[in-house]
Amino acid sequence: MxxxxxxxxxxxxxxxxxxxxxxxxxxxxxYLYVTHRREPRMIYPMLENMGIAWVTRPSGSExxxxxxxxxxxxxxxxxxxx
Amino acid sequence: MQASRSSLSLEQAPPLSVPLRFxxxxxxxxxxxxxxxxxxGPEILTNRWAPATLALTHLITxxxxxMIMCGAMMQMLPVLxxxxxxxxxxxxxxVHTLLTIGILALASGFLxxxxxxxxxxxTTLGLGFLIFIIAISIALMRIRTPNDTIHSMRLAIxxxxxxxxxxxxxxxxxxGMTSLSQLIPLTDIHLGWGILGWIGLLVVGVxxxxxxxxxxxxxxxxxxxxxxxxVIFSTLIIWAPLYLAWGNGHLSKWVPDSWILLPxxxxxxFAGTTLWLQQKRRRRVSDVTLLFWxxxxxxxxxxxxxxxxxxxxxxxxxxxxxxxxxxxxxxxVAVSVVNGMLYKIVPxxxxxxxxxxxxxxxxxxxxxxxxxxxxxxxxxxxxxxYAHLTTLLLLTLALFWPYPLAHIAGLSLGVSxxxxxxxxxxxxRRYSQVNQELSDxxxxx
Numbered sequence: 001m002x003x004x005x006x007x008x009x010x011x012x013x014x015x016x017x018x019x020x021x022x023x024x025x026x027x028x029x030x031y032l033y034v035t036h037r038r039e040p041r042m043i044y045p046m047l048e049n050m051g052i053a054w055v056t057r058p059s060g061s062e063x064x065x066x067x068x069x070x071x072x073x074x075x076x077x078x079x080x081x082x
Numbered sequence: 083m084q085a086s087r088s089s090l091s092l093e094q095a096p097p098l099s100v101p102l103r104f105x106x107x108x109x110x111x112x113x114x115x116x117x118x119x120x121x122x123g124p125e126i127l128t129n130r131w132a133p134a135t136l137a138l139t140h141l142i143t144x145x146x147x148x149m150i151m152c153g154a155m156m157q158m159l160p161v162l163x164x165x166x167x168x169x170x171x172x173x174x175x176x177v178h179t180l181l182t183i184g185i186l187a188l189a190s191g192f193l194x195x196x197x198x199x200x201x202x203x204x205t206t207l208g209l210g211f212l213i214f215i216i217a218i219s220i221a222l223m224r225i226r227t228p229n230d231t232i233h234s235m236r237l238a239i240x241x242x243x244x245x246x247x248x249x250x251x252x253x254x255x256x257x258g259m260t261s262l263s264q265l266i267p268l269t270d271i272h273l274g275w276g277i278l279g280w281i282g283l284l285v286v287g288v289x290x291x292x293x294x295x296x297x298x299x300x301x302x303x304x305x306x307x308x309x310x311x312x313v314i315f316s317t318l319i320i321w322a323p324l325y326l327a328w329g330n331g332h333l334s335k336w337v338p339d340s341w342i343l344l345p346x347x348x349x350x351x352f353a354g355t356t357l358w359l360q361q362k363r364r365r366r367v368s369d370v371t372l373l374f375w376x377x378x379x380x381x382x383x384x385x386x387x388x389x390x391x392x393x394x395x396x397x398x399x400x401x402x403x404x405x406x407x408x409x410x411x412x413x414x415v416a417v418s419v420v421n422g423m424l425y426k427i428v429p430x431x432x433x434x435x436x437x438x439x440x441x442x443x444x445x446x447x448x449x450x451x452x453x454x455x456x457x458x459x460x461x462x463x464x465x466x467x468y469a470h471l472t473t474l475l476l477l478t479l480a481l482f483w484p485y486p487l488a489h490i491a492g493l494s495l496g497v498s499x500x501x502x503x504x505x506x507x508x509x510x511r512r513y514s515q516v517n518q519e520l521s522d523x524x525x526x527x
Contacts, residue, residue, distance in 0.1 A: 008364070009298065009364050009365050010365075011296055012295060012296060012430060013430060013453075013454065014453075016437070017437075017453065020437075020446070038294075042161075042434065045438070046441045049441050050441055050444075
């Protein structure tokens with residue numbers, strides 16, 4: 001299941017705070033779909049430490065889209081659009 | 083784009099104590115400057131060459147602005163560019179200690195006229211800045227794909243090196259170590275490189291990153307950011323020999339004075355663009371840092387206007403214009419922008435260090451990490467903003483009515499710096515508390 005989160009209008013570090021909170025709500029098979037005006041590079045090491053995987057893609061002029069899921073959750077990984 | 087890009091992070095950044103020691107020292111030097119203003123009053127605001135005026139100027143430029151800018155650069159290079167400063171802990175300790183001793187010795191040297199204090203100041207400041215410039219230059223040169231921020235930072239460091247060398251030369255002449263025939267032109271060139279080069283270029287470079295990031299504005303246009311720093315830097319390179327030629331009597335003063343308008347116009351374009359971007363920000367919430375920055379940008383325009391008025395025959399001979407320009411450039415532009423920036427940098431870094439540790443310990447839900455507003459509450463920062471604006475107004479009026487306003491401006495500066503120090507210490511105290519809670523959680527597992 002996809003959980004949408006738009007953090008484009010938030011001031012740092014609110015996007016990171018929201019993403020970290022949203023991760024805690026992920027169930028098996030779920031992934032987070034985040035839209036952000038900037039690439040949230042500072043959160044990557046935290047995600048790594050938490051055993052979380054992610055893919056970041058540029059999303060036109062709007063910024064970036066980031067897919068986030070638990071590393072061991074293959075169902076969530078498979079559900080992410082190519 | 084995947085996990086491999088994670089190298090650009092605060093993980094490479096130094097511990098919080100590295101930048102924080104510089105940030106906390108800055109308002110203490112501001113307090114010393116305020117004390118001078120309270121004690122010496124009108125004397126400081128009537129002649130730029132008065133010993134107390136020179137002491138106060140250096141307490142603000144080196145003690146307040148320099149300290150914050152040095153600390154911020156050590157912190158920002160790994161975060162913004164993924165290039166940590168080599169041996170950052172010993173470098174920070176050496177730079178902070180040497181600069182602190184040097185600034186105190188320089189200010190006391192100006193006030194007392196004791197030659198030994200100048201010698202101590204020249205040695206410690208020279209060595210402190212040498213270590214800082216080498217360490218930062220190594221980090222800057224290691225960056226393979228520099229953006230416009232990095233270009234500006236490189237030029238800012240080159241400007242700092244020029245400012246310091248000129249300062250040491252003037253200091254050696256001032257203390258009688260060497261004979262100096264061109265004290266006035268060299269001092270003005272030293273000032274020009276310090277304000278328009280080192281401070282200005284660093285502010286410009288940092289703004290490219292932090293204004294869009296923290297104030298939710300669109301990005302600065304590339305057609306401005308790509309040439310701006312280079313144009314400012316190269317015009318300064320040409321301006322310095324023109325000014326010296328005037329000092330030698332080979333050139334009329336209007337030539338270097340007109341030339342310096344070129345970098346000034348560059349800064350006006352920067353200020354105008356920043357104000358325009360702030361108008362287009364995504365979330366139109368009033369914010370203390372935004373107000374500090376707006377003050378700074380408006381004062382850039384005011385300084386150019388003042389500079390132009392200073393050209394007219396009626397005002398040319400009035401020393402009040404150069405003093406007012408100095409006050410507006412230092413307090414109106416530089417202190418406003420740097421002070422405002424601290425209110426984003428400090429709570430952000432504090433939050434990030436705590437959050438990083440919380441994630442590493444997997445203590446989410448057990449220990450609460452305060453958010454930025456809790457670490458640096460608006461009511462406290464807004465109070466200091468008002469104190470800063472009052473100081474600016476009083477300093478300006480004190481030029482026209484030195485007694486008793488100079489003393490009162492000193493009191494106001496003291497209040498502003500005390501509030502800034504209090505706010506920074508509050509964030510540091512909160513950091514220690516939560517960090518201790520995280521340590522307790524770690525031991526209890």
